[in-house]
Amino acid sequence: xxxxxxxxxxxxxxxxxxxxxxxxxxxxxxxxxxxxxxxxxxxxxxxxxxxxxxxxxxxxxxxxxxxxxxxxxxxxxxxxxxxxxxxxxxxxxxxxxxxxxxxxxxxxxxxxxxxxxxxxxxxxxxxxxxxxxxxxxxxxxxxxxxxxxxxxxxxxxxxxxxxxxxxxxxxxxxxxxxxxxxxxxxxxxxxxxxxxxxxxxxxxxxxxxxxxxxxxxxxxxxxxxxxxxxxxxxxxxxxxxxxxxxxxxxxxxxxxxxxxxxxxxxxxxxxxxxxxxxxxxxxxxxxxxxxxxxxx
Amino acid sequence: xxxxxxxxxxxxxxxxxxxxxxxxxxxxxxxxxxxxxxxxxxxxxxxxxxxxxxxxxxxxxxxxxxxxxxxxxxxxxxxxxxxxxxxxxxxxxxxxxxxxxxxxxxxxxxxxxxxxxxxxxxxxxxxxxxxxxxxxxxxxxxxxxxxxxxxxxxxxxxxxxxxxxxxxxxxxxxxxxxxxxxxxxxxxxxxxxxxxxxxxxxxxxxxxxxxxxxxxxxxxxxxxxxxxxxxxxxxxxxxxxxxxxxxxxxxxxxxxxxxxxxxxxxxxxxxxxxxxxxxxx
Numbered sequence: 001x002x003x004x005x006x007x008x009x010x011x012x013x014x015x016x017x018x019x020x021x022x023x024x025x026x027x028x029x030x031x032x033x034x035x036x037x038x039x040x041x042x043x044x045x046x047x048x049x050x051x052x053x054x055x056x057x058x059x060x061x062x063x064x065x066x067x068x069x070x071x072x073x074x075x076x077x078x079x080x081x082x083x084x085x086x087x088x089x090x091x092x093x094x095x096x097x098x099x100x101x102x103x104x105x106x107x108x109x110x111x112x113x114x115x116x117x118x119x120x121x122x123x124x125x126x127x128x129x130x131x132x133x134x135x136x137x138x139x140x141x142x143x144x145x146x147x148x149x150x151x152x153x154x155x156x157x158x159x160x161x162x163x164x165x166x167x168x169x170x171x172x173x174x175x176x177x178x179x180x181x182x183x184x185x186x187x188x189x190x191x192x193x194x195x196x197x198x199x200x201x202x203x204x205x206x207x208x209x210x211x212x213x214x215x216x217x218x219x220x221x222x223x224x225x226x227x228x229x230x231x232x233x234x235x236x237x238x239x240x241x242x243x244x245x246x247x248x249x250x251x252x253x254x255x256x257x258x259x260x261x262x263x264x265x266x267x268x269x270x271x272x273x274x275x276x277x278x279x280x281x282x283x284x285x286x287x288x289x290x291x292x293x294x295x296x
Numbered sequence: 297x298x299x300x301x302x303x304x305x306x307x308x309x310x311x312x313x314x315x316x317x318x319x320x321x322x323x324x325x326x327x328x329x330x331x332x333x334x335x336x337x338x339x340x341x342x343x344x345x346x347x348x349x350x351x352x353x354x355x356x357x358x359x360x361x362x363x364x365x366x367x368x369x370x371x372x373x374x375x376x377x378x379x380x381x382x383x384x385x386x387x388x389x390x391x392x393x394x395x396x397x398x399x400x401x402x403x404x405x406x407x408x409x410x411x412x413x414x415x416x417x418x419x420x421x422x423x424x425x426x427x428x429x430x431x432x433x434x435x436x437x438x439x440x441x442x443x444x445x446x447x448x449x450x451x452x453x454x455x456x457x458x459x460x461x462x463x464x465x466x467x468x469x470x471x472x473x474x475x476x477x478x479x480x481x482x483x484x485x486x487x488x489x490x491x492x493x494x495x496x497x498x499x500x501x502x503x504x505x506x507x508x509x510x511x512x513x514x515x516x517x518x519x520x521x522x523x524x525x526x527x528x529x530x531x532x533x534x535x536x537x538x539x540x541x542x543x544x545x546x547x548x549x550x551x552x553x554x555x556x557x558x559x560x561x562x563x564x565x566x567x568x569x570x571x572x573x574x575x576x577x
Contacts, residue, residue: 041420166430169420172411173430173482175390224466226421 025241033233036216054084056114081193133204221274374542431485473504
């Protein structure tokens with residue numbers, strides 16, 4: 001029995017590429033879910049998706065200029081992501097339209113531009129790689145980059161945590177204190193872009209959002225407190241990363257989708273069985289009327 | 297707590313209201329007479345000088361000049377659209393004056409504003425205690441955590457407002473009155489020296505109104521300048537000492553007594569300002 005468990009759960013990590021993939025996944029699991037929790041609480045769950053598309057042209061341009069060099073591609077991704085965020089923000093301020101409509105327009109433009117750029121320079125294999133990533137091909141340079149970005153995100157988030165909480169809850173209070181709510185918002189969006197850039201190598205630009213949002217939305221079924229939400233989301237993400245890697249190893253399926261699908265299974269199960277707002281909680285609430293006598 | 301210990305404690309704590317503590321001491325020693333004289337002699341901490349405020353290029357208020365008395369509760373009254381919210385925005389520095397200026401010596405972190413349409417996101421997972429504690433963070437920075445002293449003050453504040461039993465309740469589960477108590481708790485925590493409230497008693501139960509009035513009076517007695525938008529004549533008579541009437545784009549300073557004597561039928565009707573001496577509507 002122990003041997004079987006060892007063979008299933010531990011032995012795969014004897015390979016260097018699996019170890020690097022695991023570390024990359026865990027680093028991302030530490031940084032991405034808290035961002036997802038804040039995005040969800042601000043009613044911006046889909047903004048992460050939009051930003052993921054926004055980093056694509058930069059990644060593609062980096063790929064065209066420097067070939068498959070992760071630092072250059074990441075730099076391009078961060079720059080184009082920030083550019084799109086700033087553009088969308090200023091267009092919505094200028095026109096008075098809601099930020100999400102500007103964001104939607106820009107992310108569609110950037111998706112098209114990105115795909116066009118990748119096709120100009122490479123084959124369809126490269127395109128697949130950029131869009132869907134390959135966590136099993138993470139080398140030590142990529143690992144260093146991912147770990148550094150994750151650390152920067154966690155530290156910055158700790159610095160702006162309180163301001164961010166107050167900005168979510170009551171932006172007027174923050175403004176009344178003379179703090180720039182838009183600055184906090186901007187730094188936060190910058191972190192989202194950074195996070196997605198770190199994720200694109202392992203999960204691809206499209207699926208990097210999955211590790212950010214799915215654990216966060218799942219956590220909502222289990223906790224009503226901010227600390228609880230973040231802790232549960234981080235644990236879920238770590239579990240999905242390692243579990244997804246093992247699944248991908250044993251079943252020879254692509255790792256990115258395996259990780260996100262595992263997180264997705266967690267979401268569906270939680271929606272059915274979670275403590276709050278789940279199907280089970282709903283049924284249970286109807287079953288016990290208020291002030292009912294104890295059952296015998 | 298013995299009175300002098302209280303004064304000493306306030307002097308020791310930074311920026312709290314040294315002025316407030318001094319004033320409390322003076323009031324204690326001189327029976328309040330000197331305090332009035334001091335207020336007359338000193339410029340007040342909130343003054344308006346020939347202020348003109350506009351919303352979307354349309355002038356709402358102009359030639360507004362006057363001073364709000366320190367340590368007093370001033371009611372802000374006027375018909376709908378008379379410019380009450382506009383004036384508050386101007387005072388809080390969220391609306392740039394077209395002309396004139398708002399002269400306010402209260403540091404930003406000691407100004408508190410409780411808007412009428414609550415901009416609070418009540419689905420946000422936060423407890424009453426956590427909300428009250430946010431009142432303390434502007435003064436001690438973004439990095440330092442709360443220490444035992446802050447938590448003790450937070451518990452005192454909640455006890456004073458009668459919401460101790462709700463400390464760990466999420467905001468989303470509160471009633472209107474409980475929510476208003478928690479929000480006032482945040483301004484108490486902030487040790488606000490300037491407090492602006494936009495209809496604080498709307499959608500609030502009678503018991504909460506009593507508690508909040510007591511707390512506001514105490515805050516004023518401790519030296520805070522409080523400005524309250526009110527629509528209810530009875531509440532105005534019980535709470536405010538001074539009244540600013542907004543009508544026809546102008547502001548007039550008057551006293552509660554003058555308002556009460558003129559017996560306006562409805563304080564927020566368009567005809568309200570007509571009967572008050574010194575106000576041309």
